[in-house]
Amino acid sequence: MKIKNIIYLLFLIAGFACENDGINQENLEQVQSKVYLSKTGEIVYSTFDFGESELTYDVYVNKSGYLDQEVDVYFDSDISLSENSGVDTESMKAYPSSAYSFDSDKIHMDADETIAKNTVHIDLNEVRRLAAENPQWKYIIPIRITTQENSLVQVNETKSSLFLSIDLVVPNVELVNKGSVTDYAFDPFRNAGEKELSLPMEINIPFTNTTFDFNFVSEADPALLIAYNEQYGTDYEMLPEGSYTIPEVSMSEGEESKKFNITVALDALDKINGGKYYLLPVRIVSSGNDQIPMEDGAVCYFRIKQASKWTGRWDNTISAGETGLSTTPGTTYSTALYSRIDALENFTESTIVAAFNVITDNDAILCPGWGGTMFEQCSPIIKITDQDAGNGKKVVEILAGWAREGAGWEPVTTANNMSTYDPATNEIYLDYTGTYSWGDYHIQRTYSNQQALD
Numbered sequence: 249m250k251i252k253n254i255i256y257l258l259f260l261i262a263g264f265a266c267e268n269d270g271i272n273q274e275n276l277e278q279v280q281s282k283v284y285l286s287k288t289g290e291i292v293y294s295t296f297d298f299g300e301s302e303l304t305y306d307v308y309v310n311k312s313g314y315l316d317q318e319v320d321v322y323f324d325s326d327i328s329l330s331e332n333s334g335v336d337t338e339s340m341k342a343y344p345s346s347a348y349s350f351d352s353d354k355i356h357m358d359a360d361e362t363i364a365k366n367t368v369h370i371d372l373n374e375v376r377r378l379a380a381e382n383p384q385w386k387y388i389i390p391i392r393i394t395t396q397e398n399s400l401v402q403v404n405e406t407k408s409s410l411f412l413s414i415d416l417v418v419p420n421v422e423l424v425n426k427g428s429v430t431d432y433a434f435d436p437f438r439n440a441g442e443k444e445l446s447l448p449m450e451i452n453i454p455f456t457n458t459t460f461d462f463n464f465v466s467e468a469d470p471a472l473l474i475a476y477n478e479q480y481g482t483d484y485e486m487l488p489e490g491s492y493t494i495p496e497v498s499m500s501e502g503e504e505s506k507k508f509n510i511t512v513a514l515d516a517l518d519k520i521n522g523g524k525y526y527l528l529p530v531r532i533v534s535s536g537n538d539q540i541p542m543e544d545g546a547v548c549y550f551r552i553k554q555a556s557k558w559t560g561r562w563d564n565t566i567s568a569g570e571t572g573l574s575t576t577p578g579t580t581y582s583t584a585l586y587s588r589i590d591a592l593e594n595f596t597e598s599t600i601v602a603a604f605n606v607i608t609d610n611d612a613i614l615c616p617g618w619g620g621t622m623f624e625q626c627s628p629i630i631k632i633t634d635q636d637a638g639n640g641k642k643v644v645e646i647l648a649g650w651a652r653e654g655a656g657w658e659p660v661t662t663a664n665n666m667s668t669y670d671p672a673t674n675e676i677y678l679d680y681t682g683t684y685s686w687g688d689y690h691i692q693r694t695y696s697n698q699q700a701l702d
Contacts, residue, residue: 280401281319282404283402286308304369307368318359321364321395323352342390347374348389368412370389375387375416422543423542429548429550431552432550432552434555446511448509453540457504466494468492468528485527494510522587522611528549558585560698561699561700563695585695586614588609588614609631626682629646630644644678650682663680664681678694
């Protein structure tokens with residue numbers, strides 16, 4: 249019984265398949281065969297210009313419908329095609345026939361063929377000449393396919409033409425970090441063992457390099473630093489000559505990218521107590537290969553910050569002689585101090601910015617209140633000088649006695665300044681009198697136990 253059922257099912261399936269094959273064949277015979285271009289409309293073919301004299305482009309023709317007819321497909325390039333094509337004839341111009349040719353003006357497609365091609369051979373020397381002489385024109389190769397009028401296979405007129413333009417791209421070596429400003433920092437006061445900075449760069453070739461060798465020429469250009477400072481209102485300095493090394497870089501055929509480092513010898517830089525910014529602008533001048541030049545504007549910048557000796561979080565202990573302020577003698581606060589460059593990075597209060605527009609000494613130190621904010625009384629700006637105060641200590645100058653935002657009070661005058669700095673213990677002792685219209689106050693406090701700023 250099972251075998252009979254299986255045989256019956258097989259006959260059913262076979263009969264259904266034959267019936268459907270007949271239906272498909274009948275439907276298919278009602279569909280006229282058509283040929284058409286695989287790509288139509290405006291086609292921009294971009295390619296790197298390596299100096300070759302010829303470029304080839306394959307034009308593909310498809311055939312659909314009832315596939316029992318062979319056909320000859322003809323190619324022509326009548327400029328009048330573009331007039332009703334929807335392309336911008338005001339800016340386009342046809343290449344002269346001398347600039348290109350086809351493998352043949354006709355291709356034959358057998359009855360069972362669904363795709364065939366014809367190849368366009370393009371004279372690149374002519375393309376370059378026309379582009380140089382007439383840059384205002386966009387040159388095209390107009391291509392149309394036709395069949396004979398009595399052919400059983402006709403052309404799908406909506407897909408019968410294309411307009412091929414050639415975009416020759418001059419290949420350039422690329423600087424991967426072009427235009428970038430990369431920040432680096434070092435701290436000669438707390439990381440004395442740090443001897444060197446490595447500044448990474450990378451160059452890239454945007455094609456498979458099977459032919460070319462390169463020997464790059466690079467430089468650090470002070471003129472770029474001047475231009476940068478003028479554009480952004482900064483006052484960065486160039487790294488001292490001899491403190492950095494730009495390596496010689498080369499690439500050979502088979503290589504398409506190269507990473508390398510500029511090294512900065514930190515021992516060659518002066519230690520500035522208030523901290524300092526350097527800017528190293530690096531330009532790759534040449535690839536050393538006339539055929540594949542370096543891209544324009546191959547410049548990157550490295551901004552290097554030397555940390556300040558003074559910026560950090562300090563224990564701020566109020567002494568018994570501090571009067572006229574809302575502080576409690578004997579109390580120790582955790583207060584952040586900032587060098588001038590760090591203060592300008594961390595505070596936007598207009599009075600702080602205004603104060604440091606006047607006080608341009610990068611050794612200046614901002615002492616924000618006693619708890620470390622600008623909304624407390626007394627935020628002086630001080631400077632630790634080289635002047636001897638006795639007992640190995642240095643004189644601390646009070647550059648501004650009050651720098652609070654929005655206080656609306658007149659500037660502070662200071663008197664009786666006995667402030668000192670002890671290099672042996674790294675302690676700052678403030679002791680001076682401030683005067684306001686509402687009365688005097690006296691500052692007496694010690695900053696000690698410096699730690700890294702959070």
